[in-house]
Amino acid sequence: MAEVGITDANSLFDFVAKKGYGIKGLVDSGIVEVPPLYIQPPYERVTKKISHPNTNFNHHASVPIDLSKLDGPDNDKVVEAIVRAAETLGFFQVTNHGIDLDLLDSLPEAAHRFFEQPAEVKAGFLKGVSPTPLVKYATSFAPEKEKFLQWRDYINMTYTNDADAEKYWPDVCKRELVEYIKSSHKMVLQLFKILIENLGVTMEESKFESLIGTKVVNMNYYPACPNPEVTIGVKRHSDIGILTVLAQDDIGGLYVKVSDDDDTQEEGKKEEWIEIPPIPSALVVNIGDSLQILSNGRYKSPEHKVRTTNEKARVSIPHFVAPRPSQKIGPLPQLVKHDGGALYREVLYENYMKNFFSQAHEGKNALEFAEINRHNQG
Numbered sequence: 499m500a501e502v503g504i505t506d507a508n509s510l511f512d513f514v515a516k517k518g519y520g521i522k523g524l525v526d527s528g529i530v531e532v533p534p535l536y537i538q539p540p541y542e543r544v545t546k547k548i549s550h551p552n553t554n555f556n557h558h559a560s561v562p563i564d565l566s567k568l569d570g571p572d573n574d575k576v577v578e579a580i581v582r583a584a585e586t587l588g589f590f591q592v593t594n595h596g597i598d599l600d601l602l603d604s605l606p607e608a609a610h611r612f613f614e615q616p617a618e619v620k621a622g623f624l625k626g627v628s629p630t631p632l633v634k635y636a637t638s639f640a641p642e643k644e645k646f647l648q649w650r651d652y653i654n655m656t657y658t659n660d661a662d663a664e665k666y667w668p669d670v671c672k673r674e675l676v677e678y679i680k681s682s683h684k685m686v687l688q689l690f691k692i693l694i695e696n697l698g699v700t701m702e703e704s705k706f707e708s709l710i711g712t713k714v715v716n717m718n719y720y721p722a723c724p725n726p727e728v729t730i731g732v733k734r735h736s737d738i739g740i741l742t743v744l745a746q747d748d749i750g751g752l753y754v755k756v757s758d759d760d761d762t763q764e765e766g767k768k769e770e771w772i773e774i775p776p777i778p779s780a781l782v783v784n785i786g787d788s789l790q791i792l793s794n795g796r797y798k799s800p801e802h803k804v805r806t807t808n809e810k811a812r813v814s815i816p817h818f819v820a821p822r823p824s825q826k827i828g829p830l831p832q833l834v835k836h837d838g839g840a841l842y843r844e845v846l847y848e849n850y851m852k853n854f855f856s857q858a859h860e861g862k863n864a865l866e867f868a869e870i871n872r873h874n875q876g
């Protein structure tokens with residue numbers, strides 16, 4: 499590593515995070531083992547496990563729901579499958595989702611095109627350098643706050659309108675990403691409406707749109723790792739929006755926690771994680787914290803993480819659909835009345851989001867911000 503000026507943890511941090519070489523730059527420099535800054539404590543690592551004694555979990559993870567059957571004779575069965583998955587695992591996969599399959603195939607290619615550019619080009623999108631705060635290239639998640647870094651580079655793009663995307667988003671991928679965001683909106687709205695209607699709640703159209711008014715697309719790049727057994731691609735976390743739609747390549751590595759027992763988070767305690775395997779033509783969908791809050795805890799925002807591999811670089815392309823920053827999120831009043839109380843207080847989504855981005859991933863810690871009887875002051 500001395501050839502690229504890395505002699506200690508500080509110069510390593512400068513190289514990957516501040517100068518924008520990322521893990522990709524580190525791997526390209528020819529490292530043969532991961533530096534200590536990337537060695538995670540054992541309880542953060544992933545032990546490969548592909549099935550769980552509860553067959554419902556395995557089913558939701560690996561048997562896709564065919565959305566073309568909605569509004570046909572099997573409509574009720576499909577709705578039931580979506581609702582059950584949202585109430586239990588918090589993850590499911592969908593096919594016939596309305597997104598063109600050639601477009602879906604082009605997304606991993608677009609991600610590789612972006613990350614395979616010279617570091618100097620990617621560094622043009624680092625925070626503070628990027629021509630807009632709506633596009634940010636980075637490594638890990640909150641590197642300044644993390645004791646050990648995650649084995650991932652990423653770029654985050656918040657969609658406002660076509661003109662801004664055309665002007666600011668990277669040329670090598672903007673056409674595919676804008677198309678992905680636009681063509682998945684109909685499915686997201688359809689799934690969101692199904693989930694809200696199932697709660698027995700009626701909502702105005704404008705409220706639906708406000709609650710899914712923030713559209714963010716990320717491209718995650720996980721370079722092949724010389725020591726996958728000690729590193730993590732993305733640490734355990736839950737997503738913060740309403741729904742996340744994820745396109746993953748064929749490598750695999752996304753794991754979801756199936757036990758809901760918070761006590762298992764301590765070192766040494768047993769946890770159950772299962773893989774959300776890649777399925778050709780399918781998209782992965784998961785519930786975000788905002789929907790867990792709105793539903794007063796009925797729908798589960800699942801804790802998930804990503805393992806690394808020494809085979810080849812993996813990419814994933816999540817589309818996060820979230821409330822507008824100015825939107826208040828709290829349990830829907832009809833549910834609070836029915837349940838005899840609220841599990842969460844009402845918070846401004848902007849504050850919820852800022853709290854999430856201000857700290858390292860630590861399971862579902864972001865949700866504590868809205869939990870009643872926890873940090874309920876802000």
Ligand SMILES: COc1cc(/C=C/C(=O)SCCNC(=O)CCNC(=O)[C@H](O)C(C)(C)COP(=O)(O)OP(=O)(O)OC[C@H]2O[C@@H](n3cnc4c(N)ncnc43)[C@H](O)[C@@H]2OP(=O)(O)O)ccc1O
Nearest residue numbers: 631632639656658712713714732735737738739818820851
């Ligand atoms: C990365 O690894 C991850 C990520 C995740 C993510 C999980 C999720 O569920 S993300 C889904 C939710 N994401 C959001 O809601 C993000 C939306 N916005 C932001 O994150 C930030 O605002 C920002 C766009 C990144 C910019 O941040 P910052 O530089 O701090 O500046 P701000 O003051 O916040 O905003 C600047 C400017 O932009 C305007 N703006 C912000 N958001 C939006 C928006 N959605 N639509 C329109 N405009 C927006 C804002 O108003 C400001 O405008 P000014 O004119 O006032 O300057 C999970 C796991 C991982 O590992």
Ligand SMILES: O=C(O)CCC(=O)C(=O)O
Nearest residue numbers: 718732746752804814816
């Ligand atoms: O790479 C993946 O499969 C998931 C990434 C993820 O959880 C995220 O970006 O929030």
Ligand SMILES: [Fe+2]
Nearest residue numbers: 735736737802
């Ligand atoms: Fe996530």
